[in-house]
Amino acid sequence: MLEILKQSSNPEICKPLVEAVIEKAKEFQQKFGRRPAFMEVCGSHTMSLARTGVKQCLKDEVNLISGPGCPVCVTDQRSIDAMIALAEGENRIICTFGDMMRVPGSNKTLLDSKIAGKDIRVLYSPVEAIKIAEENPDKEVIFLGVGFETTIPILTLMVGEAEKRSIGNFSIWMTTKLVEPVLRYLLDAGEVNLDGFLLPGHVSIVLGENSYKYLVDEYHISGVITGFETAELLFGIYKSIELALTGQAAIINNHPSIVTKTGNQVIHQWMDKYLTECDEAWRGIGVIPNSGLDLKPEYSQFNAKKRFTVEVGEPRKTKCRCGEVIRGLISPNECSLFGKACHPMNPVGPCMVSAEGSCAAYYQYMRES
């Protein structure tokens, strides 16, 4: 309790909220003989729950399970291998987000290739890649495009900008992911028992509240759209328990002022213009049909997968259990490598690399020393 109040900017709100959540969770336990279990879908939620101390504070009363919503963690090993292979070619500049540099491929990371002399650059804004392409007309600039519905619109902006400026030496290696197919995958697999989902506020701004109707209509499971501040997290958990107690499924929108019923239509139109659904490989899960977005054929000149031929083998097997962490089957500390062979200075898997990864969150805030 002390920790959570220290982290919070609103301790006067959070203290009674913690007490209310614990009371509700006890009510649930009395009724069902177990803790209520909720999955936070998004990596930002995972990190916020650990950083604010909410997860630790409620660990005896509420089972908060991390889900597959960290884009770095779910990027398939073969995409990293492909980028490393592309970097080997003549006159190439590979651009990516910072976290991707240390994600292990089959044999090495992009950082290893950079140290070996390949031109691999970390961008703070993806649109910088367009500028780099303009400044280096004799080189191919390839951007590794990862992310969920919050990042995908930015990738389409890059394509729009390259198109507008008639830039012919820029392309994106798209390996984007969508929330709905992976939630359906988890629910269809039935590997983890859940009483509901904590749904991410920022993704929901794009998707809209109605986009989660399938959870209720087809799976009879609830979701609460929740922000990232301590009080918002606590309130989201409280509402989730309240719903679970009734036995009814519903979607609750805790951000009605910014998350509309239908989401951001301008972004939807922009995405419809450039992108089409495609099968995507998820690390630790495999290929989920129609779980990503790729560029439409009319934008093939900006599609690195169409412009370049890259041979990569099957992903190398390791002892990393990120696949089980991502699916909510184990906690990071159940992996035998956690905190020993695998730690932030020597990450064995992406969940320890990413700023939103479950293993990194556990290591930073929940490790028992």
Ligand code: SF4
């Ligand atoms: Fe993978 Fe390391 Fe997490 Fe284990 S602790 S699952 S090796 S990232």
